[in-house]
Amino acid sequence: GAVVSQHPSWVICKSGTSVKIECRSLDFQATTMFWYRQFPKQSLMLMATSNEGSKATYEQGVEKDKFLINHASLTLSTLTVTSAHPEDSSFYICSGIGHPEETQYFGPGTRLLVL
Amino acid sequence: DAKTTQPNSMESNEEEPVHLPCNHSTISGTDYIHWYRQLPSQGPEYVIHGLTSNVNNRMASLAIAEDRKSSTLILHRATLRDAAVYYCIHHYGQNFVFGPGTRLSVLP
Numbered sequence: 623g624a625v626v627s628q629h630p631s632w633v634i635c636k637s638g639t640s641v642k643i644e645c646r647s648l649d650f651q652a653t654t655m656f657w658y659r660q661f662p663k664q665s666l667m668l669m670a671t672s673n674e675g676s677k678a679t680y681e682q683g684v685e686k687d688k689f690l691i692n693h694a695s696l697t698l699s700t701l702t703v704t705s706a707h708p709e710d711s712s713f714y715i716c717s718g719i720g721h722p723e724e725t726q727y728f729g730p731g732t733r734l735l736v737l
Numbered sequence: 738d739a740k741t742t743q744p745n746s747m748e749s750n751e752e753e754p755v756h757l758p759c760n761h762s763t764i765s766g767t768d769y770i771h772w773y774r775q776l777p778s779q780g781p782e783y784v785i786h787g788l789t790s791n792v793n794n795r796m797a798s799l800a801i802a803e804d805r806k807s808s809t810l811i812l813h814r815a816t817l818r819d820a821a822v823y824y825c826i827h828h829y830g831q832n833f834v835f836g837p838g839t840r841l842s843v844l845p
Contacts, residue, residue, distance in 0.1 A: 626780075654831060665824070666781070666835040715780045719831075724769065726833055728780035 624650045624720045628729035635706055636737055642702045643732045645716030651696035652718025656726065657689075660713040672699050706736040741825045746840040749815045757810040757839055759825030764805050768829040772799065772810045774821040775838070781824065784810065815843045 625648040635641050645655060653674050658666040670691050672678040678691040690702040699718075703710055713733050717726040742760045749755040761770060769788055773781040785792055785799045787808070792799040798811040812819055824838040 628780075656833070658835075665837050668834070671831055713778070717780070724828070725771065725783055725786060726773075726781075727783060728773075731778070731780045733778070 624648075624718070624725075624727040626652075626716065626718055626727050626729040628714075628716055628732050630732060631730060632733040632735075634735045634737065637707055638705055640702055640704045641706055641734060642700055643714055643716075643734075645699045645701070645718070645729050647697045647718040647720070647727070650718070650720040650727075652699075652720060653696060654719045655693055655699040656717045656719075657691060657699075657701050658715045658717070660715060660731075666715060669701075703734065706734070708736045710734065711736045740834070741827050741836045743823070743825055743836060743839045745837065746842070748842045748844060749812075750844050751817060752814050755812040755815045755819070755841065755843075757812075757823050757825075757841065758807065759809070760807045761825065761827040762806045764827055765829070768827055770799070770801060770805075770808050771826040771828050771833065772797070773824045773826065774819075775824065776821050784823070786828070815841075817843050817845060819843055 627646045629644045655672045657669045660666045669684045670678045670680045672691050672693040674693050680686045693699040713731050715731045717728040771786040772784040775781045785797050787799045800809045820843045822838040822840050826833050
């Protein structure tokens with residue numbers, strides 16, 4: 623099956639700093655990538671949908687200026703959490719759609735802890 | 738608004754079949770049904786997907802009701818490694834909406 627990697631797998635940072643998370647599709651081209659957030663014992667919550675070469679579409683309640691998404695190539699999308707605060711601590715997961723299967727392939731996730 | 742409903746939790750004995758139900762009453766003609774599972778601290782793993790016909794792969798089988806308003810994921814012989822949260826997703830367009838899922842426990 624298709625493989626998606628995320629880097630870093632975990633990060634601890636101080637409040638007020640920015641953190642960048644990379645999501646790569648290793649063996650397929652992902653024209654569409656998704657970013658999710660998951661709090662403990664909860665389901666995945668979609669944050670934004672990113673299409674290569676265009677601006678991301680954010681879900682209601684997700685601040686686009688705080689969660690910057692760049693999808694510059696068919697194999698790489700990045701999520702930058704700007705001025706992170708403790709309430710941003712969460713498990714961030716990306717996924718990509720490989721055509722023509724239209725199936726999402728998920729990365730292993732990045733655990734963010736903001737102190 | 739696409740929505741699926743699943744039982745919060747289920748239990749199975751090791752090496753027995755497991756049937757995980759899902760209701761997706763708002764599904765329409767070209768919408769797919771996807772199943773994923775998630776182990777703790779990992780990203781979801783693709784299990785199976787289908788449109789109208791029943792589907793089989795090395796991991797599981799998917800039985801889709803004739804009216805497509807419900808489906809059942811079948812694990813033929815549960816193992817301890819199958820313990821996970823199973824998500825049934827109604828996929829339309831670029832929308833994949835995750836419900837709360839079913840937490841499957843497998844007892845040795």
